[in-house]
Amino acid sequence: MTVPVIGVLALQGDVREHVAALTGAGADARPVRRPGELDAVDGLVVPGGESTTISKLVDIFEMREPIDKRIAAGMPVYGSCAGMIMLATEVLDGRPDQRGFAGIGMTVRRNAFGRQVDSFEAPVSISGVDGDPFHAVFIRAPWVERVGPDVDVLGRVSDGPAAGRIVAVRQGNLLATSFHPELTGDLRLHRFFVDLVRAAA
Amino acid sequence: MSESTSPTTDATVGTARVKRGMAEMLKGGVIMDVVTPEQAKIAEDAGAVAVMALERVPADIRAQGGVSRMSDPDMIDGIISAVSIPVMAKARIGHFVEARILQALGVDYVDESEVLTPADYANHIDKWAFTVPFVCGATNLGEALRRITEGAAMIRSKGEAGTGDVSNATTHMRKIRQEIRRLQSLPADELYVAAKELQAPYELVKEVAERGKLPVVLFTAGGIATPADAAMMMQLGAEGVFVGSGIFKSGNPAQRAAAIVKATTFHDDPDVLAKVSRGLGEAMVGINVDEIPQPHRLAERGW
Numbered sequence: 001m002t003v004p005v006i007g008v009l010a011l012q013g014d015v016r017e018h019v020a021a022l023t024g025a026g027a028d029a030r031p032v033r034r035p036g037e038l039d040a041v042d043g044l045v046v047p048g049g050e051s052t053t054i055s056k057l058v059d060i061f062e063m064r065e066p067i068d069k070r071i072a073a074g075m076p077v078y079g080s081c082a083g084m085i086m087l088a089t090e091v092l093d094g095r096p097d098q099r100g101f102a103g104i105g106m107t108v109r110r111n112a113f114g115r116q117v118d119s120f121e122a123p124v125s126i127s128g129v130d131g132d133p134f135h136a137v138f139i140r141a142p143w144v145e146r147v148g149p150d151v152d153v154l155g156r157v158s159d160g161p162a163a164g165r166i167v168a169v170r171q172g173n174l175l176a177t178s179f180h181p182e183l184t185g186d187l188r189l190h191r192f193f194v195d196l197v198r199a200a201a
Numbered sequence: 202m203s204e205s206t207s208p209t210t211d212a213t214v215g216t217a218r219v220k221r222g223m224a225e226m227l228k229g230g231v232i233m234d235v236v237t238p239e240q241a242k243i244a245e246d247a248g249a250v251a252v253m254a255l256e257r258v259p260a261d262i263r264a265q266g267g268v269s270r271m272s273d274p275d276m277i278d279g280i281i282s283a284v285s286i287p288v289m290a291k292a293r294i295g296h297f298v299e300a301r302i303l304q305a306l307g308v309d310y311v312d313e314s315e316v317l318t319p320a321d322y323a324n325h326i327d328k329w330a331f332t333v334p335f336v337c338g339a340t341n342l343g344e345a346l347r348r349i350t351e352g353a354a355m356i357r358s359k360g361e362a363g364t365g366d367v368s369n370a371t372t373h374m375r376k377i378r379q380e381i382r383r384l385q386s387l388p389a390d391e392l393y394v395a396a397k398e399l400q401a402p403y404e405l406v407k408e409v410a411e412r413g414k415l416p417v418v419l420f421t422a423g424g425i426a427t428p429a430d431a432a433m434m435m436q437l438g439a440e441g442v443f444v445g446s447g448i449f450k451s452g453n454p455a456q457r458a459a460a461i462v463k464a465t466t467f468h469d470d471p472d473v474l475a476k477v478s479r480g481l482g483e484a485m486v487g488i489n490v491d492e493i494p495q496p497h498r499l500a501e502r503g504w
Contacts (some may be wrong), residue, residue, distance in 0.1 A: 011466050012229040012250060033467070048226045050250040050286055057248060057466055082226070095245070095285060116287065116309035117332045119219040139222050140287065140309070183222050 004197040007032030007041035009067075011057040013049020013082060017182040018190075025190035027197070035066040043076040043197035046083030046101075048139070048180050051091075051110065054082055055098045068102045076173035076200050077103070078193045084169075084176035085110055085142050092145065104171040105148025112143040113162060124179065126155040126168050129188050133158070136167070136179035143178055144169055173200050215332030220354035223310065223334055224418035227251060227287075227355075227441055231431065231462050232420070234258050234445040237276070238283035244448070247458035251287040251309070253443065254280045259316050259363025259499070260446035260485065269317045271299040277306050289336070294503055295321025297330075304333040310355070312336050313348075315502035316362045316445070325503070328352030338422065340373045340500055342380035346401030346409070347504075349417055356415060358439070359500040360423015363446050365487030367424045367433070369500055374421055374437045384410040423500065426451070426485050428464030428478045435468035452482030 003026065008018045010031030022029035022045065032038050044067070046054070058064045071077060079087040085094070087103035093110045113120070119140060123133035134155075144166035147153060155168030155177070167178035173196060181189040230250030235241040241252045256272045257265065271292050281288050287309035292299035294313055299320070303311050313326050315338050328335040329352035338359035339345035345356045358377065360370030380399070387395055387410060396406040408416055421434040422443035431442045442465050444458075451457045460477040467473035495501070 010229070014225040014228060016228075017225065049228070050226065050230060052245065052286055053230055053248045053250050053462070057462070060248075060463060061466075093285065110285065115307050116219075116223055116334065117304060117307065118214060119223060121213045121216055121218060137218055137222055139219055139226055180222060183218065183225065 003028050004042045004194060004201065005030070005040060006043045006045060006194065006197055007038060008045045008047055009054070009063070011061065011063070012053050013047040014180070014182060015047050018045045018047045018080075021182045021187055021190040022194065025187045025194045027194045033061065035062060038063070038066050038070065042201055043078070043193070044070070045193070046077065046079040046086045048081035048083065048182070051082040051085040052095050052098055054086060055100070058086075064099075064101070071101055071103060071174070074173055074200060076175070076193065076197045077101075078175040080177050080180050080182060081139065081141055084108060084144075084178055087174055087176045104151055104169060104174050104176060106144050106151055106169060107146040108142045109145050110142050111140050112165070113138055113141050116140055122160070123158060124155045124167060125158070126189065128154060129192055131188065134179070134181060134186060134189070135184055136181075137183050138167075138179050141167070141178040143167055217354065220334030221417050223287075224336070224355035227420075228418060229466060230441050231458075231465050232289065232441070232443045233448055233458060234443070235280060235449070238279040240449055240454075241280045241284045241288075243455050244458055245284040245286050247455055248462040249286060249458065250441070251289055252280065252284060253312060253445075254288055254290040254308070255316070258446040258449060260365075260450050261363075262316060263363040263488070263497070271296070271303065271317070274302065274306055277303070277308065281307060291317055292326070293317040294319040295324050295326060297326045300326050300331060300333075300335075304331055308333065310334050310336055313353075314338065315359060315499050319502050325351050328354075336420070338500075338503060339377065341376045342409070343399035343401050344503065345377060345415060345419075346399060346405050349405060349415070350402055353417065355418050355420065357420040357422040357443055359503075360421065360425070361490045361493070362423045362499050363488075364424045364490055364493070365426040365447060365450075365485040366490045367426070367430045369490050370421050370423045370425060370434060371437065373423075373500070374434060374439055377419065378438045381409055381413060381415070385413050424490070425461075426487065428460045428474060431461045432464045432468035432474050435465055441465065447485055450485035452484075457481050457484075
């Protein structure tokens, strides 16, 4: 498999940006809204968006069980921002009925940095990705409050009052960031994920 | 919201990228007008990506007349604490102090809206001067680009709010998309005159001609009352939907709101649309835009 097929969960959010970034990183990228479309992909991206809305639509359109099954079978998944929340086993400051996939053993706090007026840009280094720090864009972003034993912390906020907060993690084939590399044209993280999908196949 | 909890230095908050990026995250979603915390909860339960706080929905503004202004801060606070999704609120066109107040209240987006009575008939708000992002209405490409020049981070078609008549939203969406396609077809040396005709900066016109889209997210608004309306607007190129009076002036708001959310996601799937359109009870009664005298048309406010 030289060109992996990677889906972007297209129920709501910045789907187009992820499709473009994945395509740029060498994948055959396509939106996924139905269980049948999920069957055809080797990996999945859960985009940025409104996590409460995505969580609701995942249930309504019967995508939760198929995605959980594929995750259990080892399908690589990358989530940015709302996607990180969707991959967390525990969510703080979410809606009571909000549920993520059976994903990364971590506790994520929703809108942890504040409201939109607090949204910010800052450099973040990601271990395993060479080169300069990422120019990370945080939009009403979550942070990771606690991680389980199987989770690798890949990146933290480097300075300011939120210094040290975890904003990038990996557990096996599951990858999550609080920020949005899909908005900046920096394809390194998407390449990292495409390689992960290739290796998993 | 205090300074001390701000995660970084001032230089990195309120950038064009975080303002425009916020709108990117709302794509494929439905933003619903609400006038009380209870309505905001119904909207969030239905899957809205954000709520728009205002004093009266456009249908009531139209029926009751009078000057329409920013909402009471108590009401906005109530809505902010009632829901966890983003809260937007409307300020009058040109009323930069209302916008300052909304920013201080911590709203996530300000709508400089023609639905309220304009406060300035010459100038819109200088939106670059704010940390909070702005959405503005437009009836055509030139108007959209002028708002972006002033700092708008998101554009919505105006439609004719408070009518339940989708025809003007259709006209505005088609018009904006047509004008973008026309720019794409022009040779480079004709873009200067195109910019003059659009009354918009050349650099912005050139960018639209190259990319085939606005540099910010384009939603639709004004008269959307049914799941089919929302789906049609998505098919006409809207990246998401604002619903105003259409939900809380209908027979069963919760059910209609949820149906419009589903229809927006599966806007191109007639089977899903047929399913979600069933049994919603009465849609808002509506007014034909044609029957509204010209001076009472909201879309003609702003320029």
